[in-house]
Amino acid sequence: MMQRLAGRTLPWRWIFGLPIAAAAVHIIATLAAVTDQRASAYTQILALLKPNTMTVLDPVVPGQQPLPFLTSDVRYAMCPFSTSAGPIRVTAQLPDTGWSVGVLRADGSSAYFASAAPGRRTAIDLTIVPDDTRFLGLTPQARGRVVDAGPQLSVAAAEGLVVIRAPDKGPAYDALASSTLAQASCEVARD
Amino acid sequence: MAASDVTPVGSARLAASLPEMTEPAASMSLPKLMGQLVRLVAQFVAAIAAIAAALVIGVMSSRSMIANGSIFSTDVVGPWQHWRSAGRASADPYTRAHLMTSGQLLLASDSAGVFEASTDTLGARLHSSCDYVIEGPDPRGMWWSMAVFNSSGALIANDAGRYTFTSDTAAINPDGSYIITLGRDARPGNWLPTSGAGRLTLVFTMLDPPTGLSDEERAERSKLLPAIRRESCS
Numbered sequence: 001m002m003q004r005l006a007g008r009t010l011p012w013r014w015i016f017g018l019p020i021a022a023a024a025v026h027i028i029a030t031l032a033a034v035t036d037q038r039a040s041a042y043t044q045i046l047a048l049l050k051p052n053t054m055t056v057l058d059p060v061v062p063g064q065q066p067l068p069f070l071t072s073d074v075r076y077a078m079c080p081f082s083t084s085a086g087p088i089r090v091t092a093q094l095p096d097t098g099w100s101v102g103v104l105r106a107d108g109s110s111a112y113f114a115s116a117a118p119g120r121r122t123a124i125d126l127t128i129v130p131d132d133t134r135f136l137g138l139t140p141q142a143r144g145r146v147v148d149a150g151p152q153l154s155v156a157a158a159e160g161l162v163v164i165r166a167p168d169k170g171p172a173y174d175a176l177a178s179s180t181l182a183q184a185s186c187e188v189a190r191d
Numbered sequence: 192m193a194a195s196d197v198t199p200v201g202s203a204r205l206a207a208s209l210p211e212m213t214e215p216a217a218s219m220s221l222p223k224l225m226g227q228l229v230r231l232v233a234q235f236v237a238a239i240a241a242i243a244a245a246l247v248i249g250v251m252s253s254r255s256m257i258a259n260g261s262i263f264s265t266d267v268v269g270p271w272q273h274w275r276s277a278g279r280a281s282a283d284p285y286t287r288a289h290l291m292t293s294g295q296l297l298l299a300s301d302s303a304g305v306f307e308a309s310t311d312t313l314g315a316r317l318h319s320s321c322d323y324v325i326e327g328p329d330p331r332g333m334w335w336s337m338a339v340f341n342s343s344g345a346l347i348a349n350d351a352g353r354y355t356f357t358s359d360t361a362a363i364n365p366d367g368s369y370i371i372t373l374g375r376d377a378r379p380g381n382w383l384p385t386s387g388a389g390r391l392t393l394v395f396t397m398l399d400p401p402t403g404l405s406d407e408e409r410a411e412r413s414k415l416l417p418a419i420r421r422e423s424c425s
Contacts, residue, residue, distance in 0.1 A: 014241050021242070025249025033257055033288035041296045061346065061354070068344030069295050069307075069394060073336035073355040098334040098359065098398065102302070108290030110278035110299035117401045118332075163296065167334065169359040 034107075041067050042106040042161055046080040052088060054079040054162070054186040056178065072168070074098070075177050079162040079186030081128060088128040090162050092184040095121050095176070098167030101184075103128060105160040112155045127189060131156035162186050257288040264289070268413045270314070271306040271395065278302070295344070304397040304412055309342070309390070311419040317393065319347075319385035321424040322374035325393070327417030329367025334358050334398040337371055337417075339383045342390040349384035356381050371417075375425075393419070 037043050048066055049055045058064055060072040070076075081088045092101050094116035101124050103112040116122045164184050166177040256264070264285040266273045274289060276282040278299025282290075290297060298305055310316055311323060325337065338355035341347055346354045356371055361381045363369050371381040373391070385391055397412060404412065 011237070014237065018241055018245055018248075021245035022248040022252070025246055026253045029250045029253035030257065030284050030288055033253070033292050034284050036288075036291055039294045040291045041294050044294055061352070062348035065346055067294050067296050069293075069340055069392075071336060071338040071355055071394060071396065072346060073338060073357045073360075073396075098357070100298075100302070100398065102299070104278070104296075107287060108278065108297070109280045109282065109287075110301065113299055113302040115302065115398055115401050122401075161296075167336075167357055167359055168355070169357075
């Protein structure tokens with residue numbers, strides 16, 4: 001009797017099919033969101049700043065906040081880069097604790113990050129080279145060209161953001177932070 | 192497979208499984224025909240409803256897990272939530288989708304701990320109509336910052352021009368601990384104004400030392416997160 005009832009009155013196909021179909025839709029929606037760059041930080045910054053150029057942003061205050069949840073505890077210098085025109089050379093100075101430089105790929109993953117050691121100036125000099133298929137290992141250094149006497153790092157990323165953060169230590173340090181950020185560079189490496 | 196192979200068998204099976212359909216239409220009574228029609232329409236409506244339900248459940252659950260996190264992507268310590276693989280190349284799809292759709296510029300979890308709180312320690316929603324005390328222990332030399340936003344991630348405009356405190360700008364207690372207050376009305380000490388922002392989100396950032404942190408040290412770091420205590424509401 002129960003078997004007959006269960007077989008005839010309960011729509012088993014729907015009971016099992018609905019969660020499976022919902023799970024399939026869930027997976028498709030999630031993967032679609034992963035590839036949707038329209039609202040990404042990279043896309044928004046690229047629309048505001050000149051590519052392959054380091055720009056010191058104005059202090060983040062209400063109404064001048066380029067990205068959501070962007071904190072005003074640091075001053076920012078940013079460079080939206082693309083290695084389609086060649087490797088990008090990035091130089092920066094990190095004078096003290098709280099300073100950091102990061103290279104983020106367009107999908108938000110980190111390609112490189114360095115933060116300053118307490119009381120010690122850290123010089124950053126790195127080259128961003130095209131990743132995987134387009135990279136042939138021909139950085140300026142690989143071709144025998146000495147770009148600088150200092151040590152250089154190579155980072156693989158096709159496009160993304162270079163972000164330098166200078167901590168807000170109060171008005172007395174604003175000029176030093178601004179001038180140090182202004183010295184940072186991000187440009188296509190010349191042969 | 193040739194059509195001649197299947198037609199007689201197929202016809203017989205169809206006839207056996209659907210005896211009513213093999214009856215001549217003329218011999219069926221009108222109520223019987225109407226009953227079949229109603230059953231067909233009901234099945235069609237049920238199928239459409241099931242497809243719609245699958246779409247709504249699938250899309251809404253995906254959006255919720257991307258926007259708010261889940262056990263698959265975030266760690267929760269008291270009121271604080273942390274996207275555990277943010278910025279990593281091996282990040283799970285929810286974290287990657289969160290970064291792509293939210294427009295946030297999160298520091299990589301290998302480099303810093305970025306913790307968000309939308310509730311106090313007792314689980315009540317943070318709101319600008321209430322005053323809060325945020326009390327944290329000595330962060331052991333790590334650089335930290337505490338910022339307050341409205342629920343959509345915008346800084347809260349205020350006459351004092353205060354939006355954040357850091358380990359450099361906050362008044363620190365002699366033992367290294369700190370107290371930050373949140374509220375609409377001015378208070379002495381490390382006061383962050385919330386004006387009339389409505390629902391609030393706090394973001395607490397702890398920068399890893401240049402030498403990095405091990406997994407054990409990261410777990411220890413979670414013990415340094417401040418408590419958020421509600422004082423009063425108006």
